[in-house]
Amino acid sequence: MASGCGLPGSGPTRATIDKYPESDKNTTGISIVEVNASIARQLRDSLQKTMFSAVFSGNTLGNYSVGPGDILEVTVWESPPGTLFNNPGSELATAQTAMAPMRFPEQQVNSDGSISVPFAGYVPVRGLTLRQIEEEIYRRLQGKANDPQVLVRLAKNTTSTVTVVGEVTNSIIVPLTPKRERILDILATAGGVKQPVNKVMIQLTRAEKVHSIPLKAIISDNKENLVLEPGDILTALYQPNSFIALGATGKNAEVEFEATGLTLAQALARSGGVQDGRADAQGVFIFRLEPMDSLKWPTPPTIVTPENTVPVIYSVNLRDPATFFAAQSFPIKDKDVLYVSNAPATEIMKFLSIITSVTSPSLNTLGYIRSFTATGAWN
Structure with missing residues (x-):
């Protein structure tokens, strides 16, 4: 009868929510998962798997190499009595030997990745370090020059660079050096971020991989402050995350939170808690599209979206004291919906109020007349 009345x-x-997964209306494969310490731990651990150190595993020492467009300077010394490269007339000649190194003009690495060195020919240098280039030139001069010594200097770096864009003071291209610059080094070179640190996400694009984590996580954990590689793109994103609080919460609103994240306990507090007069403490729910690999699902999901996510409703029972410990580690994510249902007694009171107003209007009218007779005013 209550459902037929259309209670507000x-x-x-x-x-209704508890029975929904088994109902005929559940055409989207919604799953219900009860929140406990194990579920909260799995979700917290799944967030760790999305950090830079896990996504961009592998080379942590950087990859400083030469490429087309770079400008190199090659210098060759030759031991006496060799004369292939000695330059007695140079101002660099020493008083003892009257010999000086042969310094060749700066030259740009060709589009095919090579440079030209006299008596060594065209030397492929693409992808090589400066030391590897020196070793290759030395190898090619063996048998031609007398104990040659080779020095290669990078006069101008145009390929080993990192691009920084987004919410930074200056969007720039930063040349990498053998120092092996890290993420925070590059951000500092760009003048830092323009928004509060706790609301900025740093997106790293490397080859085919694109991933982002909170800037504060990089600052607080040095292993997330990765050594950057040539071609990397850093994007500072101003991303104030938010969840929506609905139902019998202290306030129904969209609530922003920091990029570093929020727990369920914090989310309940920021939404004003649950209303004592109407909330069902056993009926707290979080609606979310959860990545399939985030959980060991208690019941295998029946439907997985093309984005490999599962529509899930997390059920929270605040009458269980243990739930409050789980709530301190259960992570709230961007675009979550936090919903607190009304207690059954609240629905009964609504129903009785409607029945009373419909079936007994004369009682209300009589009450108003008696009040007017006694006081001389409508109450």
Whole structure:
């Protein structure tokens, strides 16, 4: 009868949600998962798997190499009595030997990745370090020059660079050096971020991989402050995350939170808690599209979206004291919906109020007349 009356309400009851996965209306494969310490731990651990150190595993020492467009300077020394490269007339000649190194003009690495060195020919240098180039030139001069010594200097770096864009003071291209610059080094070179640190995400694009984590996580954990590689792109994103609080919460609103994340306990507090007069403490729910690999699902999901996510409703029972410990580690994610259902007694009171107003209007009228007779005013 209550459902036929169309009682006013802010959303489904706990009973409706609990029965929904088995109902004929569940055409989207919604799963219900009860929140406990194990579920909270799995979700917290899954967030760690999305950090830079896990996504961009592998080379942590940087990859400083030469490429087309770079400008190199090659210098060759030759031991006496060799004369292939000695230059007695140079101002660099020493008083003892009257010999000086042969310094060749700066030259740009060709589009095919090579440079030209006299008596060594065209030397392929693409992808090589300066030391590897020196060794290759030395190898080619063996048998031609007398104990040659080779020095290669990078006069201008145009390929081993990192691009920084987004919410930074200056969007620039930063040349990498053998120092092996890290993420925070490059951000500092760009003048830092323009938004509060706790609301900025750093997106790293490397080859085919694109991933982002909070800037504060990089600052607080040095292993996330990765050594950058040539061609990397850093994008500073101003991303104030938010969740929506609905139902019998202290306030129904979209609530922003820091890029570093929020726990369920914090989310309940920021939404004003649950209303004592109408909330069902056993009917607290979080609606979310959860990545398939985030959980060991208690019941295998029946439907997985093309984005490899599962529509899930997390059920929270605040009458269980242990839940409050789980709530301190259960992570709230961007675009979550936090919903608190009305208690069954609240729905009964609504129903009785409607029945009383419909079936007994004369009682209300009589009450008003008696009040007017006694006081001389309508109350």
